[in-house]
Amino acid sequence: MPFTNRDFYFAPELSEEAVSVTLSGDEYRHLARAARHRAGDVVGLTNGTGLVAAARVESIGRDRAVLLVEELFPGYGEPAVQLTLAVGLIVPSRFEWLVEKAVEVGVTRIVPLVTQWSERRRGVRLERLRRIAVAATKQCQRAVVPGVAEPVGLPERLETVDQFDLTVLAEAESETSAAATLQRTAQWTEGERSVLALVGPEGGFSAQERQLAAGAGAVEANLGPRRLRTETAALHLSILLLNIPTR
Amino acid sequence: MPFTNRDFYFAPELSEEAVSVTLSGDEYRHLARAARHRAGDVVGLTNGTGLVAAARVESIGRDRAVLLVEELFPGYGEPAVQLTLAVGLIVPSRFEWLVEKAVEVGVTRIVPLVTQWSERRRGVRLERLRRIAVAATKQCQRAVVPGVAEPVGLPERLETVDQFDLTVLAEAESETSAAATLQRTAQWTEGERSVLALVGPEGGFSAQERQLAAGAGAVEANLGPRRLRTETAALHLSILLLNIPTR
Structure with a gap:
């Protein structure tokens, strides 16, 4: 369970080829304001269509945050049935x-x-x-x-x-x-x-x-x-x- | 499943020896006003400590209803574990x-x-x-x-x-x-x-x-x-x- 105690963000643009992902809107606010993450923190991303990633916060701007994808987990948390x-x-x-x-x-x-x-x-x-x-x-x-x-x-x-x-x-x-x-x-x-x-x-x-x-x-x-x-x-x-x- | 589609009332005084049960307060209001039962209707009773009964409404007064116990079902609906x-x-x-x-x-x-x-x-x-x-x-x-x-x-x-x-x-x-x-x-x-x-x-x-x-x-x-x-x-x-x- 690599993600125990990490929070997750919804990043539809995440793909197997993605190197970085940008969060804006609600996801940005959740990351930067509610959860108060800083550069260097590692969080989870889900693209909602089969892919989860561990990603490190690279920078937090005024209305968006850039994260670098560190590891991919296809099908993470999905049941067999x-x-x-x-x-x-x-x-x-x-x-x-x-x-x-x-x-x-x-x-x-x-x-x-x-x-x-x-x-x-x-x-x-x-x-x-x-x-x-x-x-x-x-x-x-x-x-x-x-x-x-x-x-x-x-x-x-x-x-x-x-x-x-x-x-x-x-x-x-x-x-x-x-x-x-x-x-x-x-x-x-x-x-x-x-x-x-x-x-x-x-x-x-x-x-x-x-x-x-x-x-x-x-x-x-x-x-x-x-x-x-x-x-x-x-x-x-x-x-x-x-x-x-x-x- | 003898009680499918019947409503249940909480009757703590119900026992294996009880011939009739009187409902008052909330249980009376539920029976007489919300569910609009009349004399002759059959409903379920549970005493909450192991006994369920099928009971027929005998009379409905201004603030209480009398029901006659027809059949007892000890442990009704209770799981084995x-x-x-x-x-x-x-x-x-x-x-x-x-x-x-x-x-x-x-x-x-x-x-x-x-x-x-x-x-x-x-x-x-x-x-x-x-x-x-x-x-x-x-x-x-x-x-x-x-x-x-x-x-x-x-x-x-x-x-x-x-x-x-x-x-x-x-x-x-x-x-x-x-x-x-x-x-x-x-x-x-x-x-x-x-x-x-x-x-x-x-x-x-x-x-x-x-x-x-x-x-x-x-x-x-x-x-x-x-x-x-x-x-x-x-x-x-x-x-x-x-x-x-x-x-």
Whole structure:
């Protein structure tokens, strides 16, 4: 863990060839004012698309700072399982909380799902959710900022099921426990590790939606006898899926 | 899952011998006004100390409601693992969020931990945390309200280690993964299932504290390469521990 106790900055221009990186705007202010770094300090950079670097502060100007790249760490902090988490719309504050936590535990992509019983009225503040994803990526020191997709209907989302090695639908009324569903992954090799998780809004999925998902190849899993809030169920299932043992 | 889609009420007077239960105060208002129940409706009751019941509304008065107990479900919604979660003090809003989520995923007891680097100034609003625990217990339909203990120092807490089958300390710098640590539980029988989880505040435990815990028999586990916030680490470790497979 080379980055324990270092702070991270978002530097989209960072590439494998970059020798230096310039921070301006919020990232500059965070570095120079909030964290009070000085020339010579070493911090972390993430480009949000797969690359993390250790970089030394070369100079701090009035509105920008120049850093020299010292070492590259491709894929730093990224989990082995690529998890797309599609979640029924709930009240915004709880969805925002979920985005922060999903980024921390290692989700690759978050999809707000429009379902029969989802919260529609209050809408999705996509820009806000994406800012939260960037902040959480820096906080938890990942190489990739998980994308937050445009809201999509369940039937449309189900058309992508073939792109995944496994699609799991969280369902309180299912007879199959999450543990039993994850048995399916016991024979996975390194190459097969993309999962789509579907979690309903408050009230869950309708019988019609469950049938539709099953028809598309999704397997159901219950998360135990306790009735979980949507965001808790989503995080619970994510943690189980992201911790599938490697062979 | 007999209670899917039913709401729950907190009824401390519910016992195995109770034929009827009277709700007043907040629980009455929730039943009669917010949820607008009428005589004949069936709801869930939890006494918070191990018992859940299905009960039929017999009568609704001006400030109280009488319900008749129809069926008892001892231990409803309780997990097989008894998990005590001791967590370094962080800012109150994040600790409150953790209490709600810990109750939902099945933690038995929450202990605010005073450590070398924990937030001390802002204190712990115990009454508020306990109200959150009761609300979450009803929400998720458990038979037991998890206790929220008085804050305690780490050394004092470590004196109780002998009461547990396993003590795990979450530590980002540990060489041992959580998966490897949980291998220790692979041979557990039904009787051995009490775990103490120790999670540091922002900044983690000090080297001295890690040594102290190791001396008391705690084993360390890291939760992967991402730097997790305290409340995320606590929930992550809880979910892994509460989902240890049964033999």
